[in-house]
Amino acid sequence: MSPPMVSISMATYNHERHISQAIESVLAQKTDFECELIIGEDCSPDGTRAICEKYAREHPGRIRLLPAERNLGMHLNGRRLLKECRGRYIAFLDGDDHWTDPRKLQRQMDYLESHPECAMVCGAARVVCVGDGPGAPADGSLQPFPFPPADTTIRDLARFGGYVMTPTCLIRNWLGEGVPDWVFTCPIVDWAMNMMAALQGSIHFDERVVAAYRVHSGGVWSRQTSVGGAYALWKTFRILSRAPELAAVFESEPDLADEWNRRVIRNLKGELVGRVANGGRFGPGLREILRRDAPEFRLNRAERRALSRAVFEDAFYALFRSRRHRKALRMALRILWRDPAWWCKRSSLGAVWAAGVQAVRTGLPAS
Numbered sequence: 001m002s003p004p005m006v007s008i009s010m011a012t013y014n015h016e017r018h019i020s021q022a023i024e025s026v027l028a029q030k031t032d033f034e035c036e037l038i039i040g041e042d043c044s045p046d047g048t049r050a051i052c053e054k055y056a057r058e059h060p061g062r063i064r065l066l067p068a069e070r071n072l073g074m075h076l077n078g079r080r081l082l083k084e085c086r087g088r089y090i091a092f093l094d095g096d097d098h099w100t101d102p103r104k105l106q107r108q109m110d111y112l113e114s115h116p117e118c119a120m121v122c123g124a125a126r127v128v129c130v131g132d133g134p135g136a137p138a139d140g141s142l143q144p145f146p147f148p149p150a151d152t153t154i155r156d157l158a159r160f161g162g163y164v165m166t167p168t169c170l171i172r173n174w175l176g177e178g179v180p181d182w183v184f185t186c187p188i189v190d191w192a193m194n195m196m197a198a199l200q201g202s203i204h205f206d207e208r209v210v211a212a213y214r215v216h217s218g219g220v221w222s223r224q225t226s227v228g229g230a231y232a233l234w235k236t237f238r239i240l241s242r243a244p245e246l247a248a249v250f251e252s253e254p255d256l257a258d259e260w261n262r263r264v265i266r267n268l269k270g271e272l273v274g275r276v277a278n279g280g281r282f283g284p285g286l287r288e289i290l291r292r293d294a295p296e297f298r299l300n301r302a303e304r305r306a307l308s309r310a311v312f313e314d315a316f317y318a319l320f321r322s323r324r325h326r327k328a329l330r331m332a333l334r335i336l337w338r339d340p341a342w343w344c345k346r347s348s349l350g351a352v353w354a355a356g357v358q359a360v361r362t363g364l365p366a367s
Contacts, residue, residue, distance in 0.1 A: 005033035006105055006170070007087035011077050012039060012095025016046040018214060023055050025098035027062070031106045037063045039095075040081040043071045048095065075184040082179055090173050093211070097167040100126070101210040108170040111204060118151075119201035120194065122169035125213040143213060148205050154198035157191075158240065158249055159256060161233050164203065166190045167211040171197040186239050187232040195240055195249075230267040231294035234260045264297055269310050277315040277331070282308055 008026055012019055026037050039056070041049050049067060056065040066080065082090075089109060093099065101107075108121040124147065129139035144163040148156070157164070174197055186192040194203075237260045241250040250256065268289060275285045286307075290297060299307065312331060319328035 002034075003086035003088070004036045005087055006031075006035035006089045006091055006109060007085035007173070008035060008037045008091045008093060009078070009081045009085055010037060010039045010093050010095055011042065011074065011081060012044070012048055012052065013042040013071070013074075013077070014044045014046050014048060015095035016044070016048045016051065018096040018098070019048050019051050020055075021098045022093060022095050023052075023063070025100070026093065027059065028102045029099070029105045030102050031109070033106075033109065035062070035087065035105060038066065038081055038084050039063065040066045040077045041068065042073070042077045043068045075189060078189060079179065079184055082175055085173060085175060088173055089170050090175075091170045092166045094167065096214045097125075097211060099167070099211050101208065104168075104210040105170065107206075111206075112170065112172065115204070117201050118204050119174075119199075120164070120169055120171045120197050121204045121206065122164045123206045123208050123210040125165040125168050125211040126209050128212050128214045142209065147207055150205055152203045152205070154195060154203075154249055155253060157195055157198050157203065158237075158246075158253060159259070161237075162188060162191045162194075163205075164190070164194045165211065165213060167213055169194070172200055174200050180243065180245060182239055182243055186236040188236040191233075191236050192240060195246060199245065225271070225293050226267040227264065227271055227289055228293040230264045231297055234264050234294075235296065261303075264294060265299070265303060265307055268294075269307060269314065272307075272311045273314045273318060276311055277318050277327075282311060 010022065023037065029035065039052050041052050052065050056063045064084070066084065068077065089112060091105060111121050112118055124142050127139060127141045127143055143165055148163045183189060183192045183196065237256070240246055241257065268286065271289055272282065272285055276282055316328055316331040319331055
């Protein structure tokens with residue numbers, strides 16, 4: 001039996017409510033070539049396996065079911081699926097997502113066939129939110145946001161991270177020699193897989209919406225805080241930058257490590273401003289967030305000092321804008337105690353201070 005043109009890898013666990021829609025969206029694809037759907041069912045305790053078995057019986061030539069005898073986890077389940085992909089091209093679709101364009105595979109395969117310099121085609125996905133979470137995007141929004149340029153390279157992928165939405169992409173099958181072990185140590189395996197695929201050529205982005213990306217309480221990203229999400233990207237970057245296969249990419253981009261550090265620090269600042277503005281202490285708050293969301297991330301003395309100054313300044317302005325003038329003035333005094341020269345560095349603060357003092361004296365709400 002000759003291999004199919006496209007292998008579709010579908011990992012699923014506890015997707016009883018969504019797996020039928022995912023499978024139906026694959027079966028609805030209109031193509032002039034053979035494709036196969038490989039489902040890795042990871043020993044779900046709900047009814048996911050029974051649904052998958054039903055579809056496998058009904059479509060023996062198009063669906064192969066790989067049931068796990070025990071729960072393997074996301075990475076091991078994904079790894080065994082990749083080993084089974086025989087097609088010239090590979091598409092990915094998790095059991096809680098689905099395709100919305102019945103011409104997705106045909107159009108993407110046609111593009112790759114006519115552009116041998118291109119390694120991957122991807123598009124836009126519409127977010128479907130079920131519940132919410134600290135890292136959840138808005139329901140109905142399009143991802144990635146903002147859209148990347150139409151054609152990018154592996155260096156863009158290294159710099160900007162995960163702008164390839166996995167359920168939208170079709171890649172050339174580069175798995176002939178297997179997947180390196182380090183790929184599955186990354187918190188964001190998709191980014192690592194895309195980097196390896198992009199070693200083969202460029203990345204083409206088509207702005208058409210081809211998939212629905214579901215965000216729910218059981219999803220990995222919907223449970224992430226802003227710091228946790230930035231930390232996962234940072235940790236994945238560190239693994240990628242040390243991978244021998246990608247050495248040439250990162251040697252030509254020496255500033256990337258500092259850039260990914262700054263992204264984590266920006267998110268730390270965002271979480272700490274609210275805490276400090278509401279009376280929390282900077283040091284204990286920073287330690288708690290790092291322990292909870294970024295256990296391996298370290299700040300040097302200069303970074304910690306700069307972060308502290310930025311947090312207190314933003315907390316001061318947040319308090320003043322919300323008309324909590326007494327607290328704003330106390331915050332300014334805390335900053336001056338830490339950095340007596342701070343006042344001279346911020347010429348606009350004199351006006352803010354004067355307005356705050358006047359507000360307190362005239363009896364405006366003081367909290």
